Amino acid sequence: MKVDGKDMRPIWFDSVSQTVKVIDQRMLPHKLVVAELRTVDNVIDAIKRMFVRGAPLIGVTGAFGVYNAIVELCQKQKRSRQHKNASDACSKKISAAVSDKDRAYDKACDDYLKRECQRLKDARPTAVNLAWGVNRVLEVALRYEQYDKKLMAVLQEACQIVEEEAENCRLIGEHGLRLIEEISRRKEGKPVNILTHCNAGWLATVEYGTATAPMYTAFDRGVDIHVWVDETRPLNQGARLTAWELGRHGIKHTVITDNAGGHLMQHGMVDIVIVGTDRTTRTGDVANKIGTYLKALAANDNSVPFYVALPSSTFDWSLKDGVKDIPIEERDPDEIRHVQGIDAQGNLISVLVPPQQSGAANHAFDVTPSRLVTGFITERGICEASEESILSLFPEHAGNIG
Amino acid sequence: MKVDGKDMRPIWFDSVSQTVKVIDQRMLPHKLVVAELRTVDNVIDAIKRMFVRGAPLIGVTGAFGVYNAIVELCQKQKRSRQHKNASDACSKKISAAVSDKDRAYDKACDDYLKRECQRLKDARPTAVNLAWGVNRVLEVALRYEQYDKKLMAVLQEACQIVEEEAENCRLIGEHGLRLIEEISRRKEGKPVNILTHCNAGWLATVEYGTATAPMYTAFDRGVDIHVWVDETRPLNQGARLTAWELGRHGIKHTVITDNAGGHLMQHGMVDIVIVGTDRTTRTGDVANKIGTYLKALAANDNSVPFYVALPSSTFDWSLKDGVKDIPIEERDPDEIRHVQGIDAQGNLISVLVPPQQSGAANHAFDVTPSRLVTGFITERGICEASEESILSLFPEHAGNIG
Numbered sequence: 001m002k003v004d005g006k007d008m009r010p011i012w013f014d015s016v017s018q019t020v021k022v023i024d025q026r027m028l029p030h031k032l033v034v035a036e037l038r039t040v041d042n043v044i045d046a047i048k049r050m051f052v053r054g055a056p057l058i059g060v061t062g063a064f065g066v067y068n069a070i071v072e073l074c075q076k077q078k079r080s081r082q083h084k085n086a087s088d089a090c091s092k093k094i095s096a097a098v099s100d101k102d103r104a105y106d107k108a109c110d111d112y113l114k115r116e117c118q119r120l121k122d123a124r125p126t127a128v129n130l131a132w133g134v135n136r137v138l139e140v141a142l143r144y145e146q147y148d149k150k151l152m153a154v155l156q157e158a159c160q161i162v163e164e165e166a167e168n169c170r171l172i173g174e175h176g177l178r179l180i181e182e183i184s185r186r187k188e189g190k191p192v193n194i195l196t197h198c199n200a201g202w203l204a205t206v207e208y209g210t211a212t213a214p215m216y217t218a219f220d221r222g223v224d225i226h227v228w229v230d231e232t233r234p235l236n237q238g239a240r241l242t243a244w245e246l247g248r249h250g251i252k253h254t255v256i257t258d259n260a261g262g263h264l265m266q267h268g269m270v271d272i273v274i275v276g277t278d279r280t281t282r283t284g285d286v287a288n289k290i291g292t293y294l295k296a297l298a299a300n301d302n303s304v305p306f307y308v309a310l311p312s313s314t315f316d317w318s319l320k321d322g323v324k325d326i327p328i329e330e331r332d333p334d335e336i337r338h339v340q341g342i343d344a345q346g347n348l349i350s351v352l353v354p355p356q357q358s359g360a361a362n363h364a365f366d367v368t369p370s371r372l373v374t375g376f377i378t379e380r381g382i383c384e385a386s387e388e389s390i391l392s393l394f395p396e397h398a399g400n401i402g
Numbered sequence: 403m404k405v406d407g408k409d410m411r412p413i414w415f416d417s418v419s420q421t422v423k424v425i426d427q428r429m430l431p432h433k434l435v436v437a438e439l440r441t442v443d444n445v446i447d448a449i450k451r452m453f454v455r456g457a458p459l460i461g462v463t464g465a466f467g468v469y470n471a472i473v474e475l476c477q478k479q480k481r482s483r484q485h486k487n488a489s490d491a492c493s494k495k496i497s498a499a500v501s502d503k504d505r506a507y508d509k510a511c512d513d514y515l516k517r518e519c520q521r522l523k524d525a526r527p528t529a530v531n532l533a534w535g536v537n538r539v540l541e542v543a544l545r546y547e548q549y550d551k552k553l554m555a556v557l558q559e560a561c562q563i564v565e566e567e568a569e570n571c572r573l574i575g576e577h578g579l580r581l582i583e584e585i586s587r588r589k590e591g592k593p594v595n596i597l598t599h600c601n602a603g604w605l606a607t608v609e610y611g612t613a614t615a616p617m618y619t620a621f622d623r624g625v626d627i628h629v630w631v632d633e634t635r636p637l638n639q640g641a642r643l644t645a646w647e648l649g650r651h652g653i654k655h656t657v658i659t660d661n662a663g664g665h666l667m668q669h670g671m672v673d674i675v676i677v678g679t680d681r682t683t684r685t686g687d688v689a690n691k692i693g694t695y696l697k698a699l700a701a702n703d704n705s706v707p708f709y710v711a712l713p714s715s716t717f718d719w720s721l722k723d724g725v726k727d728i729p730i731e732e733r734d735p736d737e738i739r740h741v742q743g744i745d746a747q748g749n750l751i752s753v754l755v756p757p758q759q760s761g762a763a764n765h766a767f768d769v770t771p772s773r774l775v776t777g778f779i780t781e782r783g784i785c786e787a788s789e790e791s792i793l794s795l796f797p798e799h800a801g802n803i804g
Contacts, residue, residue: 029757228763231738231755231756232661233660236755239739239755240756243757243760247760255739256763257693257738257764258693259634259768260692260763261696262693262696262768263692263730264765266725290662291659291660293665294661294663294664297700323669336657337657339741340753341740341741342753342754343751343752344752350745351752352743352744353741358631358646358655358656359655360657363665367665
């Protein structure tokens with residue numbers, strides 16, 4: 001998407017430095033900082049500390065993490081050769097001739113790679129895309145025995161995922177557009193008021209976003225829309241990121257507290273709610289940023305349609321009961337106690353809000369039961385929040401329960 | 403209540419300086435600052451800018467505002483006498499002999515007083531206690547013709563309201579205690595987890611608080627309780643004030659985002675919700691801090707009892723439909739955009755969170771329909787959220803619909 005007229009994505013492979021680069025989203029909207037992820041640890045740190053966040057984006061970042069793991073393996077192996085350390089399990093890996101001994105080394109290297117992938121997948125527990133992205137690239141890596149081929153294939157697969165996710169989001173925009181156009185027609189062209197929670201925008205994906213894709217598409221096609229942006233405590237991804245994205249694209253929006261949506265819906269000021277998701281069961285239960293469930297309850301109580309936009313990489317085909325089975329990450333309580341922004345001089349700083357002695361609990365996600373979800377907007381079209389309807393769009397997963 | 407071992411109320415009449423003093427709650431929990439309210443404008447400013455907040459407390463503060471109005475009238479009149487300005491409508495008011503001419507002056511003074519009272523009542527629109535407190539004291543003021551008697555009677559009435567509200571809150575604590583004890587028995591002494599929104603504590607009343615009164619009473623009687631404190635955006639009255647109050651009293655508590663309550667209830671981590679209210683209809687609809695409605699929906703969805711604690715001064719006996727008829731205050735959007743806390747050096751400052759260009763909307767209250775309220779805890783006992791049940795406790799208001 002455009003930032004000040006310049007094309008930008010939240011993640012890209014820099015062909016000059018041969019490294020993965022990401023926007024450090026912790027600094028937005030006040031500073032646009034780019035970080036370089038050279039190692040697996042860099043990737044894990046960027047995911048854990050939320051330089052990158054949003055289910056599709058951490059899936060993509062995890063995919064590039066596998067690339068970093070192979071680069072690091074290569075470097076280890078080079079160092080090992082330099083030191084002629086025969087005991088290093090990976091020491092002969094790059095040799096073209098594959099002897100029996102080499103095959104043993106292969107196995108050790110692949111075991112190392114699998115362990116690194118597990119570390120990547122453990123960086124954040126709730127979003128299923130992370131495991132999905134890592135596993136998909138790992139599978140490709142394991143097909144090759146030579147480093148250069150392995151490396152090239154893995155980079156290609158990661159870049160392929162990036163493009164697929166971008167295309168999926170574009171399609172989500174096309175399908176979701178129909179819902180917004182329908183409301184716009186019913187309101188005779190008056191602005192369609194859309195409420196969203198957290199940031200399921202292009203910063204959370206690659207392009208377009210998930211929840212925001214129908215908004216961008218509608219805006220670009222000339223539909224009059226206005227977006228209520230939940231600030232989304234504790235990390236204010238709505239106030240910081242969604243407001244920034246929409247503003248840069250020229251979309252009318254208003255920041256509200258997470259408390260406000262119910263009141264707005266009671267008074268007819270919300271036409272549709274569209275959110276993203278970090279993991280969705282095959283039965284339609286939705287794990288998303290904490291507080292989503294409360295908005296779904298309010299939408300249900302006021303007959304406001306509540307849609308969840310997602311690429312199919314966010315479905316966890318192995319789960320049936322979201323409330324029971326989706327792991328909910330607990331993060332550092334200081335994310336609640338401290339709030340980041342700019343002071344009067346424009347310095348980015350944090351302030352402590354509650355008493356120094358008061359503790360906090362920081363559950364990062366909640367689960368919205370399918371009964372509160374009007375429907376899903378996916379790359380293949382719109383379906384209802386039921387196993388039957390979801391599988392009608394994704395029949396290849398009909399038998400695939402873990 | 404005690405602050406560092408010292409008895410403290412959020413408002414008091416200082417007999418030495420003959421002025422009204424309040425805790426400037428905007429500075430809590432980081433600074434304990436006392437402000438002096440000498441004029442009607444001081445009182446209006448303190449209410450509008452939220453030095454004082456909470457329905458019962460702004461009722462009491464408004465009552466003292468009437469006292470200030472009479473003091474100011476007195477001062478005007480003194481100045482007028484000094485300047486021998488015969489055109490001042492109030493110039494002869496203090497003379498003991500009441501001539502026909504004096505009676506005309508009385509009327510002008512009373513008209514002035516009524517206008518000042520209207521200004522006081524307009525300071526904040528949602529809490530009904532403000533109008534209730536002002537009207538009650540104004541009525542007393544209008545009974546007297548001599549300044550000194552007027553002044554004395556008004557001061558007495560305002561102080562009487564203070565003591566009545568304190569006693570009402572004590573009784574709310576006694577009645578609410580039963581609910582908590584019952585849960586404690588059912589849980590065989592395991593901690594009772596109570597969730598509250600905003601600050602309906604002693605800082606919002608005079609003593610004990612409304613929602614917190616049952617908590618203080620239970621704690622003081624040795625019941626094991628733990629309180630989930632909604633931070634309560636935008637002004638963080640939960641994180642700043644409720645956490646401070648509970649902490650100073652030694653009550654176990656955890657600050658959470660306003661987004662978290664639904665998740666906690668889904669997982670059985672909340673035994674009861676108790677909140678305050680700014681205005682309650684005779685039919686049981688509850689206007690309270692924005693976001694209360696979302697918690698009521700979650701409580702209802704998870705069969706968690708949802709109680710509202712209030713002194714009867716918070717009932718608006720003239721209203722039947724809360725969502726339609728209770729005016730909802732809209733405050734400065736900058737209260738959302740900026741967050742106040744202390745920086746690393748301990749300085750109290752504000753930081754801007756969203757992009758400079760993004761606007762915000764700041765509805766301060768929402769209305770929870772009576773169908774979502776399990777019951778009311780009042781000074782006369784507990785009742786259901788229906789007109790019939792409310793009037794069974796307050797039969798004197800049976801005919802009193804405006």
